[in-house]
Amino acid sequence: MKTKKVVIFGTGDIAQLAKYYFDIDSAYEVVGFTVDKDYCLSPTFENLPLVPFDDVEKHFSPNEFEMFIALSYAKMNKLREIKYFKAKEMNYKIASYVSSHCSYLSQFSPGENAFILEDNTIQPYVKIGDNVTLWSGNHIGHHSVIKNHNFISSHVVISGHCIIEPNCFIGVNATIGHQVTIANETLVAAGAVITKNTEVASVYLPTRSIKLDKKSSSIKL
Structure with missing residues (x-):
């Protein structure tokens, strides 16, 4: 209704x-x-x-x-x-959307203008600020804090006790290790693995895939 x-x-x-x-x-x-x-x-x-x-x-x-x-x-x-x-x-109340198909287990409600899509797992004690997008399929570990104005794409793993400072972007399949702080305006590219605190307005790229000088048909699977 x-x-x-x-x-x-x-x-x-x-x-x-x-x-x-x-x-x-x-x-x-x-x-x-x-x-x-x-x-x-x-x-x-x-x-x-x-x-x-x-x-x-x-x-x-x-x-x-x-x-x-x-x-x-x-x-x-x-x-x-x-x-x-x-x-x-302009005095508008700001709406949020939290998918009924996500596992929102935290006792703390997200802030305003949340857009939290299907298959996210938000563990207990997680805090999510205002204007945060969580695209589908992410894992947000216990006691982590996602501050305001962040965008987390799909299948990102954020381990426990992490802090995501404002205005960050975290790309598809990135991994953030335990107790790591992602500084303001950090760009974490798709597939990157972050195990230490980042620097403000920094960019982190993953190791590039290597192309072998072979045909796929020559590889035994």
């Missing part, structure tokens, strides 16, 4: 996916979309009204509707952060 109404900021893939998840697996009814005026090129998106962000309050009052910021990790999540704070300045 739909008991709340939400406007989604964005018209990209994440906005389209957010509508899908809210529609099939939440108490929210998606009533429309909003983007900056220069990107408002059509009156509708996904068969719902699309209105300029500057005018969104005229169409969807903060007294009646919540907002969800459906943006990516661009510029280390800072674009999503800016729109999140702007929506709050």
Whole structure:
């Protein structure tokens, strides 16, 4: 049963996916979309009204509707952060989505504008801040803290007692070891293994795969 109404900021893939998840697996009814005026090129998106962000309050009052910021990790999540704070300045309550198909075992609820998809395992005592995206299939270990404005992609392992400082991106299949702190604005690339604390605004790449000078048919499997 739909008991709340939400406007989604964005018209990209994440906005389209957010509508899908809210529609099939939440108490929210998606009533429309909003983007900056220069990107408002059509009156509708996904068969719902699309209105300029500057005018969104005229169409969807903060007294009646919540907002969800459906943006990516661009510029280390800072674009999503800016729109999140702007929506709050406009007095919108900020919606979150937590999949019913994830294992959310922590006693602490996530913050605002959470987007936590299916098959995540969030262990006890984990704390998740505001404006955090956890794409599908991650493991967030016990007593870890994911601070505000982070994006964790898919099948990431974050071990116990880790701290993810704000504005980080962690790529697919990355592994973060026990009691490691990921500093502000760290970019951990897909497949990287981090066993020591990172440096602010640093980039960590995995060891590259090696191409053998052989045909695959010559390898006995």
